Amino acid sequence: MKIVDARVFVCSPGRNFVTLKITTDEGIYGLGDATLNGRELAVASYLSEHVVPCLIGRDPFETEDIWQYLYRGAYWRKGPVTMTAISAVDVALWDIKGKALGQPLYNLLGGRCREGVTVYAHATGRDIEETADEVARHIELGYRAVRAQSGVPGLASTYGVAKHGGTYEPAERGLPTEHVWSTGKYMRHVPKLFEALRVRFGDDVHLLHDAHHRLKPIEAARLGRDLEPYRLFWLEDPTPAELQEGFRLIRQGTTTPIAVGEVFDSIWDAKQLISEQLIDYLRMSVLHGGGITPMKKAAAFAHMYHVQTGCHGATDLSPITMGAALHFDLSIPNFGLQEHMPHTPETDEVFPHAYYFENGYMHPGDVPGHGVDFNEALAEKYPYQRAYLPVNRREDGTLWDW
Ligand code: CS2
Ligand code: MG
16 A cells, blocks of 8 residues: 555634645545644645655555654654644554554554543633533533633633633634733632532542643642642643653642643653653643654553553644544553543534544544544635734733743
8 A cells, every 4th residue: 555645734614723634545545633723834834845745655554664754854853843743644644554454543552441531521711600610511411520720810811711701712813812910819719719619519520720831830839739628630731841850849749630741742751750750641642742653652651650641632633633532542551531622513514523422431433543534625615814822921021821
């Protein structure tokens, strides 16, 4: 079997997505997600201009060698643009492999390790009460785990909370909006949110929170300790993770479990975090983490240190990534939890898929490959529109992490 064509599609059914379609001489095609929120065209160009010419004529079954070729053969390694592009190729090739062998992807990755993939939903609100009502709604829908993010008194906006209610979509068309941030206001507020949630919902539902890279390690230790009475399933991205040893300060200060990694594009970004057991969940995804090939290796390394996976699954990762991630989640021994932000109906129409939600679990479906398709004609009706993630500044104007 040979690769005879590879095309990149950029569309915007409600938000921007980049999709790679690789076609073989036997007519089988595979699909990969190449979406990098706010930098979509960089990945599209990297693929079209530099990667696609090298794929034509290759055997799509040679996933390992093609991955090594694209990673080490480029000389310039790592980085979100490069690794998202490589991910798209890798996932598309695994999709082809599954289709050619007539097997759902999970059977090529080790087979089922569990009945279904436990997912967590997003509950957001402008205040504690609105957020608690959203937690209640998602528990009603059957979710066993809910991430709670609420507005912070004294701040006009904060991460994870839609300005006017409804679902949260951080990328905005036009130039980046600027948000104002106060660590003090935030840290005083969050424990009150989780105290209210535990009083209303008791201890059974798993509660999570995303600090979104905004604290210094010692502040993260303090917040983790203040949240201990509410037994969070995890506190996510407590601090920017370039300084991996910085997480020692967090570990020394709290037993609240830590989840990190959605912005990582290589296991090297997490090696010390894992080997020193500074984190409990690795959030790397098959989209930004280089694809299924490296993620299997990352999960195996994490497993040695009691670290479980907690793959990123926001709406800026397309249904192709959700599909591929569910096959990955189902087939590894140290799966922890999968993020599930349902896409909009127009997105689901462009990306028809076999996966489904039932009773708090997601199931990838059993069709060959990853089970997600791409409606090219429909995608054309949603042309790309440049959009950016917001920028954050402290109250004195200092640029801060968003
Ligand atoms: C967030 C993401 O889902 C999460 O945990 O951190 O929504 C993140 O803000 C977006 O993926 C950025 O594009
Ligand atoms: Mg996050």
